[in-house]
Amino acid sequence: MTGMFSKANRPIWIEAAFVLVILLVGATINPNILSINYLLQQLQVASFLGIVAAGSMLVILLGHIDLSIPWTITTGGMLATAAADLPATAGLLTLPVGLGVGLLVGLVNGLGVCWLRVPSMIFTLGMNAVLQGLIVLYTGGFAPQNHASRAMTIVAVDHTLGIPNAVFIWAIVSLIIIFLLRGTQFGRYIYAVGNRERAAYLSGVPTRLVIVSCFAISGMTAALAGIMLTGYSTKAYQGMGDAYLLPAIAAIVLGGTNVLGGSGRYIGTIVGVILIVILQSILSVLQIPEAGRQIAYGAVLLGMLLVYGRGARIFE
Amino acid sequence: MQRPIRRWQADDRKSYSIIWNVAGTSAPKESEPGVAITAPAPFLRLEGISKSYGGVAALSDVNFGCDLGRIHAVVGENGAGKSSLMKIISGVVRPDTGKIIVRDKQVSFSSPSESSRHGIACIFQELSLLPDLSVADNIWITNPPKRFGLIDRAQQSVAAKQILHDIGCTDIHPSERVKDLPLSRQQMVEIAKALVRKPRLMIMDEATSALTSRDVEQLYRVIRQLRDKGLAILFISHRMHEITALADVCSVFRNGRHIETFAMSSRTVSQIVPLMIGRDVAQAYPQKPSHNLFQASLPRLEIKNLHWEQVINDISAKIGPGEILGLGGLDGQGQKELLLALFGVMRAVKGEVRIDGSSRNIGHPRFAKSPKIRMALIPEDRKTEGLLLPMSIRDNLVLAAAPELSNQGIINAARESVAVEETVRKLQIKVGRLDAPVRTLSGGNQQKVVVGKWLMEEPRILLLNDPTRGIDVGTKQELYRLIRELATSGISILLYSTDYEELIGMCDRVVVCYEGRLVQELGGKDLTAENLIAASLNLTQAGTQSAETKTSFKATHASSSTRAAWRRFWRKNAGPCIAFFVAALMFGLFAAMQPNGLNINVLTSVSNKAVVLALVAMGQTLVIVTGGFDLSAGMVMTMASCLASVVITGSAMEVGLGVCLVILSGVLAGILNALVIVKGRLQPIIATLATGAIYYGIALILRPSPGGDVNEELSNALTYNVGGFIPTTFLIIVCVLIFVWWPFRNVVTGRTCFAVGSSENAAYMSGLPIGRARFAAYILAGLLYACGGLFLALISLSGEASASQGGVYTLNSIAAVAIGGTSLFGGAGGMLGAIFGAAVLRTISDLLFVFNAPALWQPLFQGFILLGAVCLGSIRALRRKNQMDVFL
Structure with missing residues (x-):
């Protein structure tokens, strides 16, 4: 078996070390940063991004990409709130409706990609636009008046044993993904399709089913994140998903996943998410203006990638 | 400083012909192998070259040289270091130690472009063509004819046509996209591309593996002429008859060492082969069982009146349990499509496929491998169709058999390991660690992994698409023995091969394909090279002359008629055209709805x-x-x-x-x-x-x-x-x-x-x-x-x-x-x-x-x-x- 310090795990160790460095640097300026409360709060914030990244990582492993995430998050959040407000359901429909919307979006994405063979980048982009149109139509262009339901508050804000519930949900999602990728046939098929769909197909792998399933999971995780975000910010609003697409991709790639598909470990994505959240948080704790934060964020991303994300020279 | 070799110059422009006096009618004198006309002059020398990958020596202390005016064959098993040697000469990889000397000057290549500047051109086994570019663009990719500093496409097209004509490929249109050509045509384009660089040393690494026999003949002529013009040619092939037909000088490599170089006339094949493998080849093909063994039993696979898209035309055949049925004929007569159609890849296949007497409808490879059918296909191209190169040997081996080895989709690591180790042992796959990427194996071992992957499925029907292409002699023998053993154990095998000898040596019967039809069945004593070749060319029927010219590639592709030109245009430009129509339609609607008509203000605002x-x-x-x-x-x-x-x-x-x-x-x-x-x-x-x-x-x-x-x-x-x-x-x-x-x-x-x-x-x-x-x-x-x-x-x-x-x-x-x-x-x-x-x-x-x-x-x-x-x-x-x- 590959050792803990093997080459494949190098990005993850570098990443983890960098998280520590950021925390320590931050702590020298503001010692509160090392407090349990602050760290737990960061984990809670990270769980939203982490759940989004979990699903999109499967799609990236296939060699595809899901750009419909921003409005899947928003649609999930909005429709879940709407379902929660339906009379006589006692809010029981919140989660099923939200997740169902995500599933539906994912299925359409997957079918477009595997059946029509539209490049995923452009199909999911179109899907994003359609979702945006639907939501504009649904809300009438105004911010909806519905508030987050109790169920949403429970999953996003409440604590159990002093730990935010959102973190538990992230952990559950992560365990499922890890099991999928490492313990099942389906996981192996994902890597196979990501490496070369042609060879996978000729080995009898149901490649279409694999693609549709991964997009469906990606849609569901995005919608789940939307539901939790609604709970966290007490209401759903347009553009609530905009800040999640690119950081999720960045987190996945920082974790050593090949953006062209075929290789990558989920644990790297978790650390990548933490890295990005901590970095953003510390930059704002240090009261660096927005412009500086953006530049620092970009520079750190570039620097990290240059350290280990470099593609191999052809024929080395 | 090294003086660059003379390249494209203005006075070359009048004639783009690379072969100066090639004319179809007055075929030049073909000199005997071993007797070159011009006196040889040393061109390239390698001294003490070593190269290792991750501690494994690919080449150790190699001294090697080749002369101008000689066809120099390099032979050896896969993994003998031939490919590494060629990569070093062509600048793809750098040696760890040693000197490269071109014309008495030491050089060091850091990329293929540098070696090409010294007059070295390489035709690689893996095609180095650009699939989305046209044939002409590909041929003239590095030094196109120019006008005012811009590529002169008209001239380029004329020139490409000329060169294709010289190597006998009149059926390729210069503005065809390379990816629309069949593999054998692509290989010819690759050869044309190397020739127009006017190299002093041309390396051909398995460059004939996909060619039809007619192409090969034409190519031989071209190569001999180039040799007579004073080029040095390095020629790698696993086909010994090609080497005996062409080479003047032969070098044998084994285990990364240069064993011996000798004049081709001084040895026979039976003397050379032992040098390559270091042991005697006792018998090339395993013993066949008695011929009429299979007639009695119910056929395992029966094909009735199969049709697909004008490519497969009314094919019917039967294979009994334990039988090896050969599929012969020229390249591209529908054989590959037949295998794919049987395996469930093709849609809208008409006709009937019966397995053990009951009719089956196979629509996906997944169904082909289902328990009732248990069919396996060893695909044509192991690198893109058979294997997932970056993934581990273990993952590759279990990919096809995975559902059987798992518990309802959950991986059972212990059971997998047992099965994988057993397969590795049975096929004698030489692996270090099972977790190493399959890419690190030699070609022959990679092919064994492809075969092993399907054997783990325990197939009852095995479809083989040219399974020994580009594989060394030793592994070939092992595969032959394995295929026969599998047949003896009761598996029905359909073997397509471009190698006549292989069909004759391996198959119980051979059916010959011609334009998607089975034109003849040969078995027993009738199974001879003469009969096979005659049937392949469809000489038994009228219209014998047209047989060769109508190979796989439909003549319409190369035709310069307006319709064909339109079709080519549409294939390349369908996207922009659709966008243009949509934009024009929308703009038309928009203009028509303007209350004040289409004035400049409206246009300006749109723009x-x-x-x-x-x-x-x-x-x-x-x-x-x-x-x-x-x-x-x-x-x-x-x-x-x-x-x-x-x-x-x-x-x-x-x-x-x-x-x-x-x-x-x-x-x-x-x-x-x-x-x-x-x-x-x-x-x-x-x-x-x-x-x-x-x-x-x-x-x-x-x-x-x-x-x-x-x-x-x-x-x-x-x-x-x-x-x-x-x-x-x-x-x-x-x-x-x-x-x-x-x-x-x-x-x-x-x-x-x-x-x-x-x-x-x-x-x-x-x-x-x-x-x-x-x-x-x-x-x-x-x-x-x-x-x-x-x-x-x-x-x-x-x-x-x-x-x-x-x-x-x-x-x-x-x-x-x-x-x-x-x-x-x-x-x-x-x-x-x-x-x-x-x-x-x-x-x-x-x-x-x-x-x-x-x-x-x-x-x-x-x-x-x-x-x-x-x-x-x-x-x-x-x-x-x-x-x-x-x-x-």
Whole structure:
């Protein structure tokens, strides 16, 4: 078996070390940063991004990409709130409706990609636009008046044993993904399709089913994140998903996943998410203006990638 | 300094023929092997070359030389070091130690382009062609005929035609896309491509493996002529009869060592083969069982009147349990399609397939391997169809048999390990660690993994598509023995091979394919080389002469008729054409609905609305063509517009300086992008994601809050119209097309961008300046984004650092490029399509407005139109009859 310090795990160790460095640097300026409360709060914030990244990582492993995430998050959040407000359901429909919307979006994405063979980048982009149109139509262009339901508050804000519930949900999602990728046939098929769909197909792998399933999971995780975000910010609003697409991709790639598909470990994505959240948080704790934060964020991303994300020279 | 070999020069231009006196009728005297006409002169010497990969020595202390005017064969088993040697000579890899001496001067090659500068051209086993480029572009990829510094495409096409004629490929049209050609034609293009470089040393690494026998004959003639003209030719082949027919000198390699070099006339094949494998080859093919063994029993596989798409025409055959049925004939007579159709890859197959007497409908390889059928296919190309090269040996081996080895889809590691180890032992696959990528194995061992993967499935029917192609003698023997053992154990085998001897040696019966029909069945005593070849050429029936000319490739492909030309045009330009029609239709509707008619003000407003997105999309096109995505496009545009809102103000002088500054900012952004992508070797999509954040940060510094004081005179000058009938912004776009896009397409650097996007490996192998091309693409793209930003500032007269605006422009620019028909996988496409795409995206809202669509519905319509436009081009995917066509 590959050792803990093997080459494949190098990005993850570098990443983890960098998280520590950021925390320590931050702590020298503001010692509160090392407090349990602050760290737990960061984990809670990270769980939203982490759940989004979990699903999109499967799609990236296939060699595809899901750009419909921003409005899947928003649609999930909005429709879940709407379902929660339906009379006589006692809010029981919140989660099923939200997740169902995500599933539906994912299925359409997957079918477009595997059946029509539209490049995923452009199909999911179109899907994003359609979702945006639907939501504009649904809300009438105004911010909806519905508030987050109790169920949403429970999953996003409440604590159990002093730990935010959102973190538990992230952990559950992560365990499922890890099991999928490492313990099942389906996981192996994902890597196979990501490496070369042609060879996978000729080995009898149901490649279409694999693609549709991964997009469906990606849609569901995005919608789940939307539901939790609604709970966290007490209401759903347009553009609530905009800040999640690119950081999720960045987190996945920082974790050593090949953006062209075929290789990558989920644990790297978790650390990548933490890295990005901590970095953003510390930059704002240090009261660096927005412009500086953006530049620092970009520079750190570039620097990290240059350290280990470099593609191999052809024929080395 | 090494003197470069004379290359393309003006006086060569009159005759593009590479073979000076080749004429079909007066075939030149073919000299006997071993007797060259010109006196040999040493060209290349290697001294003490060693190379190891990860501690495993591929070459150790090799001394080797080759002379001009000699055909020099290099033979040895796979893994003997031949390929490493060729890679070192051609500059693909650098040796660890040792000297390379070309014409008495020591040299060191760091890339294929350097070795090609010294007159070395290499035809690799893995084709180094660029699939999306035309045949002519491929042939003249490095040194095209030029006029005024631009590629002279007309001349290039004539020249390509001439060379193809010289090597006997009159059936290839120069403007055909390479990916539309069958493999054997591609290999001939590859050979033509090497020849036009007028090399002094030509390396052919298994260059004949996919050729038809007629091509091979023609090629022999060409090679001999080149030799007589004083070229040095290094020839690697596993086909001993080719070597005896061609080579003057032969070098044997074994285990990374140079064993011996001798004149070909001094040894026979039976003397050479033991040198290669270090042991005697007792018997080439295993013993066959008695012939009529299979007649009695119920056939395992029975095919009745199978038809598919004019390629398979009424094929019927039976295979009994334990029988090996050969599939013979010239290359491309429907044999491969027959195997794929049986395996469930083809759609709309007519006819009946019976397994053990009951009719089966197989629509997917998944069904083919289901328990009731248990069919396996060893595909043609192990690198792209058989294996997942970066994945481990273990993962590759269990891929097909996975469902049986798992518990309801959950991996059972213990059971898998047992099965994998058993297969490795049974097939004697030489592996170090089972977790090593399968890529690290030698060719023969890789092929064993492909076979082993399917044996773990315990198949009852085995379809073999040229299983020994490019495999060394030793492994071949093992595979032959294995195939016979499998047959003896009761498996029915259908074996397609391009090698007559193999069919004769291995098969119980052979059916011969000709134009998708089975023309003859040979078995027992009738199974001889003469009969096989006669049947392959369909000599038993009338029209014998046409047999050879009508090989796999339909004559229509090469025809220069108007219809064929249109078809070629449509294949290449369907996307932009569709985008143009959609844009024209929308614009027509829009114009028709104008209350005041189509006046210049309406035109100007439409043009101004689209110009920013069009410019950004044109920049994005350049990046996408190279196979990347620029996620920083919108941010560079935003940064430039913020800069413009700060600096484009004041006196005319200051305004002029400001415009230069804005454009410079785009160029600098392009340079930064190119630096991290080319020098930092980062994936473009992810590198630009990071640089985009930086550009946005800079935009925020320049303009912390929206506003600005843009010079109105400049704005008026550039956003109104010229002469009262052409919008200025439209004119600007046309200028970019003429002065940026057109030259870009027609210079070598620009064409290299297409090459890189089409296949980076092949571009590298062709010795193209990949880095320079990428730099050019990103810098030009940055410049165009900045122009877009400039116009945004001029139109809005202010600037705003908005992240969402930047993001929207980035995504819309990709959408515009896609709607315009440019392949998002790189290698093909153009700016014109991107302009139409931008026009479509930008006029949707106007169109909806004039049609009184409710305002709230507009975003939804926009989404549907975007989705619809991209799906339109993909509808064809649904009609594909070969399901493998959808994979890249």
